[in-house]
Amino acid sequence: MKDHAALAEAFNKDEQRVDWHDETLWWVRQKRDRASHQIPDWEELREAASQIKHNVLSDLGNYLEQFEKQAIGNGITVHWAADAKEHNDIVHSILKRHGITQMVKSKSMLTEECHLNHFLEEQGINVVDSDLGELIVQLAKEPPSHIVLPCIHKKKEEIGDIFHEHLGSEKGESDPQILTETARVHLRNTFLTRRAALTGVNFAVAETGEFVVCTNEGNADMGAHLSDVHIASMGIEKLIPKRKHLSVFLRLLTRSATGQPITTYSSHFKRPRPGQEMHIILVDNGRSVQLGREDFRNSLKCIRCGACMNTCPVYRRSGGHSYHTAVAGPIGSILAPNLDMKQYADLPFASTLCGSCTNVCPVKIDIHDQLYKWRQVIVKEGYGDKKKAAAMQAMAYTLSSPKVYRIAGKAGRLVMKYAPFAVNNGLNPWYKQRDMPEPPKESFGEWYAKNRS
Numbered sequence: 001m002k003d004h005a006a007l008a009e010a011f012n013k014d015e016q017r018v019d020w021h022d023e024t025l026w027w028v029r030q031k032r033d034r035a036s037h038q039i040p041d042w043e044e045l046r047e048a049a050s051q052i053k054h055n056v057l058s059d060l061g062n063y064l065e066q067f068e069k070q071a072i073g074n075g076i077t078v079h080w081a082a083d084a085k086e087h088n089d090i091v092h093s094i095l096k097r098h099g100i101t102q103m104v105k106s107k108s109m110l111t112e113e114c115h116l117n118h119f120l121e122e123q124g125i126n127v128v129d130s131d132l133g134e135l136i137v138q139l140a141k142e143p144p145s146h147i148v149l150p151c152i153h154k155k156k157e158e159i160g161d162i163f164h165e166h167l168g169s170e171k172g173e174s175d176p177q178i179l180t181e182t183a184r185v186h187l188r189n190t191f192l193t194r195r196a197a198l199t200g201v202n203f204a205v206a207e208t209g210e211f212v213v214c215t216n217e218g219n220a221d222m223g224a225h226l227s228d229v230h231i232a233s234m235g236i237e238k239l240i241p242k243r244k245h246l247s248v249f250l251r252l253l254t255r256s257a258t259g260q261p262i263t264t265y266s267s268h269f270k271r272p273r274p275g276q277e278m279h280i281i282l283v284d285n286g287r288s289v290q291l292g293r294e295d296f297r298n299s300l301k302c303i304r305c306g307a308c309m310n311t312c313p314v315y316r317r318s319g320g321h322s323y324h325t326a327v328a329g330p331i332g333s334i335l336a337p338n339l340d341m342k343q344y345a346d347l348p349f350a351s352t353l354c355g356s357c358t359n360v361c362p363v364k365i366d367i368h369d370q371l372y373k374w375r376q377v378i379v380k381e382g383y384g385d386k387k388k389a390a391a392m393q394a395m396a397y398t399l400s401s402p403k404v405y406r407i408a409g410k411a412g413r414l415v416m417k418y419a420p421f422a423v424n425n426g427l428n429p430w431y432k433q434r435d436m437p438e439p440p441k442e443s444f445g446e447w448y449a450k451n452r453s
């Protein structure tokens with residue numbers, strides 16, 4: 001069973017990497033702050049976005065049917081997938097019907113969640129990720145570590161080595177401009193030779209049956225416009241009621257994500273061009289279960305901006321891979337236990353509950369409250385850490401009895417004074433990375449009794 005603490009410990013071995021990972025994401029967070037402060041009605045926008053999503057989640061079935069009807073009317077083929085397997089099978093069947101064995105893909109966290117690349121490779125289909133960061137992690141045979149900045153954990157020298165091995169760039173070349181040019185040449189050829197393109201969906205408009213894909217590199221557009229078959233994979237929560245609501249979300253999304261005023265390309269797809277096939281797959285994969293969990297349904301408002309990751313002190317210093325799930329960070333720690341409570345029982349505990357994630361979330365998800373609530377559910381369901389549960393029980397017993405508390409305090413001070421090695425040793429995880437303070441000579445109660453006059 002993978003464990004956040006153990007994976008974070010491995011990431012922390014490279015202190016230099018941890019430091020710039022932390023500093024880079026904090027820099028992105030500061031950019032987000034400056035961009036949001038330039039919008040006088042920022043808080044009203046957040047509230048509007050939250051309410052629009054609330055409305056969608058309250059009537060999701062009807063909005064989905066409305067979207068389906070409009071999309072079919074526009075000439076799009078609509079598919080429904082109950083889970084990841086169904087989604088992957090649908091993609092495969094479309095490709096198989098056309099005899100396609102190569103596909104270009106733009107960034108889609110849903111396909112990461114469904115492990116689509118791996119599945120298609122097993123079926124003999126070659127998939128090239130066309131977002132630069134995604135391409136880097138794909139070549140490195142790693143999952144993305146961040147939903148917006150997939151290779152934020154990689155140094156440019158490492159990327160140079162990867163490109164030298166796979167794309168033939170000069171050995172030792174680490175100039176970002178030259179590496180980007182190398183990727184561009186490789187991808188241009190890919191776009192021109194692939195007959196199928198898969199994109200994600202940022203927003204789908206129920207009123208019109210269209211969908212919007214936001215990228216900074218234009219790779220979704222290149223793939224979709226040059227292909228004979230365009231497949232769009234969409235989580236069922238991505239709906240908004242009307243096109244006019246896009247003005248709320250597009251203003252919030254990129255400011256929250258990278259501090260840009262707007263995404264470079266916000267592309268609307270409404271119907272296939274003549275001779276092209278366009279498919280959209282509406283994927284549930286646990287979302288309707290989450291919708292039914294009253295305490296956690298708000299997590300489906302997420303627009304995947306990544307702001308909660310950039311601000312999270314735990315994420316910044318433990319790295320995205322330590323979350324061992326497609327969507328890392330605070331929001332991933334809410335979504336993952338819904339899919340598998342046992343496998344992801346560690347994640348809601350990977351938080352200080354400081355609330356910074358909740359403060360920056362553009363759709364006002366009560367992230368840290370939900371993390372706290374997941375902890376309670378996980379412990380109640382018996383998936384909590386047994387040692388921690390025993391320690392908490394001992395603590396509850398000690399703190400609920402003044403007499404036991406006094407005795408425990410006295411014993412602790414004596415041990416710390418005469419046998420500190422009993423506490424300060426390698427078996428104590430707290431001591432491993434911290435200095436133990438000098439024990440006080442007396443408890444506060446004893447001091448107070450002497451000095452109260």
Ligand code: SF4
Binds near residue numbers: 302306
């Ligand atoms: S939970 Fe909020 S802050 Fe985090 S990725 Fe989703 S929308 Fe962005």
